[in-house]
Amino acid sequence: MVFLDIITALKFKDYLNFIIFSFLIYVFQFYYKYFTRPNKLPGPLPLPFIECSYLFDTDAKQLFISLHKKYGDVCEVYLGGFRRISISRPEYLENMLASSATDTTFMTRAPYSKGLEELGMAGRGLIFNHDVKSWKYNRQFFNKAVQSSSFNLEAIKWVDKIFQEIEVYWKSLANNNNLSRDDNLQDNKNNWCLETDLSLWARSFTSDMIIILTTGERSYGIALLYNKLSPTKVSRSGTLIEDSERFIQGISKQILGVSYFMFISSPLRHSIPFVKKNVKSLIENRDYLLERLEMIVKKRKKEIEETPIGEELRQDLLTSLIITNTERDKDNVKAIDGKILRPMTDVEIRGNMLDAFIGGTETTANLFCFLTYYICQYPQVKQKMIAEIDTIFSQSTCLNHEGLTKLEYCTAIIKEVARIIPPLSILARYTDKPCEMVGYKWDAGTIFHVNLNGLHKHKDHWSNPEIFDPDRFYKKKDEDRHKYSFAMFGGGLRACPGRKLAMIELLSLLVLIYRKYDIELVDLKAPLKTKSAILTICKELPVRIKPRKLDHFF
Template identity: 25%
Template sequence: MNLLPSFSVETWALLLGFVALLVVYGTWPFGVFKKLGIPGPRPLPFFGTCLEYRKGFLEFDTACFQKYGKVWGIYDGRQPVLAVMDPQIIKTVLVKECYSTFTNRRPFDLAGAIKDAISIAEDEQWKRIRTVLSPTFTSGKLKEMFPIIKHYGEVLVKNVQKRAEKDNAFSVKDIFGSYSMDVVTSTSFGVNIDSMNNPKDPFVREMKKLVKFDFFDPIFILTFVFPFLTPVLAKMNVSFFPKDAVDFFMRSISKIRQDREKEPHKGRVDFLQLMIESQNSTSHGNGENHSYKGLTDTEILSQAFIFIFAGYETTSNTLCYLAYELATHPDVQQKLLEEIDTVLPNKAPLTYEAMTQLEYLDMTLSEILRLYPLGGRLERACKRDVEINGVTIPKGTIVIIPPYTLHRDPEYWPNPEEFRPERFSKENKESIDPYTYLPFGAGPRNCIGMRFALLTLKVAVVALLQHFTFQTCKETQVRSTSRFETCTRGAGCLVSHRGCQHQTLCFHRRCTFRHYASNCVQTTAKFLSFNLYSFVYRQVCVFLLLQIPLKLKSQGLLTPEKPIMLKLVPRTNTARAEA
């Protein structure tokens, strides 16, 4: 039986030449780190080291650190990526050489409507946008915006009171997700929704759709393996983000802006209004220097959109982890309660000034952000060949800093898995190297919304702890001293991650996939002589089914793999006892 197709010699020559070129294309960049003497895991053609992410990229980073030290090289597809955990190199990348060499993040050409957002913009455009937006996040502007956040803190308390009357225990993500969504949409462009009581509101529906997009869709895989296709797809207006959700928010923002231009502003302060005012204030300025011009209409829409996208899930996840740690550390919670009752006795209304006086709350939030940093990695693109502390970084390399792993380095953090807010007391804080603690990044391109994020977290915590305490229940998943069951959305965690209760389900799925793969191979063998393309296609499918994890989500955010179930018990006395 002839298993090979009857092709002519010329066809075979072309086919073999094509395969050879394909192999060269898929492996050509993989000698970069070997030449430089930088250790790292062995890459596979086209995929590089990305299949290691099936363990979760936070776990992968930690494993690489333990095996290779403070500097190692990996490959995201064909893209060389240098991971660093040396504080001196981190300082140079994020601060010293920011403007000259490491100005930009990884290119994100298929960003669609948010291509002009501050987190994606590059070089001079980024500098201009940052300059225009920085006054929006000053203490004075946040103080003006505080009543909006405070209002939704009160709504949060009312919703929890209703929920606590019905359920003995519930997922804290339900309440914090609603609070986060309400604050983000209201402070971004003035839309008032009570998302917990209005789950079918269009803003709620489209927001949830937006944050559930999947980086491992066919478009992402295609551009990942064949990056030269990215400019072509960008010209075709292809984007990773769901078009209907993006269009909804863009239409909404445009309409809100048009309405405000028709009617006089009535004193409400939100980010959209502040950006419009900044645009108006610079519209009559000197137009010769472009770096001082205000935002364009498209840029305003992009910033409003990214505020929503970046602020929703990060806030709700951080509050979930904080609630869990307080419930499992009642001594810490008690200290926090005493401080709140001292600064705000008898459930006094929240004020901006009071939020700045809660020192132990600051320590607690700092420790939460150490254990559970908002994002998985910090990234910078290298614009020229450079040597830092004896490490050569070639032009075009992406430099990553993994805060999750850095924050757990025992060299800088004794007993790193322990939840201990006292690490950030005034006495201890002075001894912390600022480049070993990076929940919001560092340098000129750090998170511009850091103060706003912390204020939003504080209001939620204080408002709830004035009325409730967090307690564990039988449904609470208690973490071990070394690990809490989390997944990174986009990191590729398996459902059997850390021996969770879904291990049996995961085993059956694996068996099903392997059985399916075996059938594919047998079927391919029968029809190989009929179609060589079918053979290649099926082999690729088999390979992907066996290697790509089952749980590929989005964004690279640290997210609880299981719902965090807690009880919120009403407090009876909040008056501070006399000394």
């Protein structure tokens, strides 16, 4: 009763004074904590409630580039409720990126996050799994599937097969365009030219590739793209995902949306009008992707249940994850770190599949687009690359793993493009115990971000870092440069498990395209059109594709 009497006795002015007083206390505490923080580093001044969100428009790449330019190799920024340490110098990464099965200090990419939980990616799979034990468990079986020699050979087979399908569509589109212009269908297979957006084909290709390698079934995203561009249509039966275009776009959207949930706090995500609208769309996209994955897992589980014990199952990532530590698992791993292992749950399987789709589509598709852009911009590089391809792969030579390993100059081009414009903008690490980094001692719970753009273009480690020069990597040993000055696939135990597949796809595409076709930019002077968040995505790449003029072409 006394409390109620006090409440009723208060006037509006009293409530207002209380709110102002509470706000001032919060601001005082906020800045007291900021100005008394240990290991003070340069960086933008955070503001109460919004921290440094006033600098962040979801483009993590440009944010960390601007921080490096203004504050140097080591600086800090406050986002998403965390103090984040940005590092752009190779010498500081020895502890973080070194491979060690026993030291788990830098094994976690990010702490538990309500934002990533909301996005459906926290504590699952590999990419954003904050639970070290769970991550080790998933990594054991993910790596077993995607890094085996049989998986690599299967990848080469499907690259060749899907590209043959693309070739048919390219010629058909070119002839349809010619027919619509002058009613003169060109039957000479070496006399056509197609203008198209290569980024669409690259995404459809990598999507079809990762779906067949992950699930053992086709999705026919390439055919769907052809039907969208052509007046004549093709039909495909038995497709795993009916709306492949939406699925491909959904994966891209999921990746771009991560920055909203990592760097913007929950109150801001759900209150700022334009952010709130985007978050709602991302949640709807999350639900769509998880629904599709659930359907795929249930379908394959039923097929396995109906297959007699002892009968050979197809080799794909999904099947491997489903039969893990069951009676069907021929390579049953009994334990990790002394802990008895169990079969995977559906949630764990879906998490690993989502990671496979995310890691196996956008990064490879965008890097191939960047490759094409730079190869077109530098004719001397293009000539040298084609000469190497023609030497190792004649027109009659089948695509093979041994030949791909001999493509040293092609590999150098891939690495140099990844240095100039890395598809992934930052590497994140979270410490679960006290550590020492960049000459300071840090408490457990510190988040570090490796600024890959700063790392790959650091003037102390790269001469003329803004200049495209594949010779930096051609016939050069890794020991010739600082081992952490280039981190194309990350480093340490958190290195990308799909790195072999990515290189196989990129090298195979270079061979299959450039030994038979010539590609040039529609507008050589136009800048590369990209959109950045945590990944840098090629928005559009208009090119002309036509067969090479070769006497021995057949």
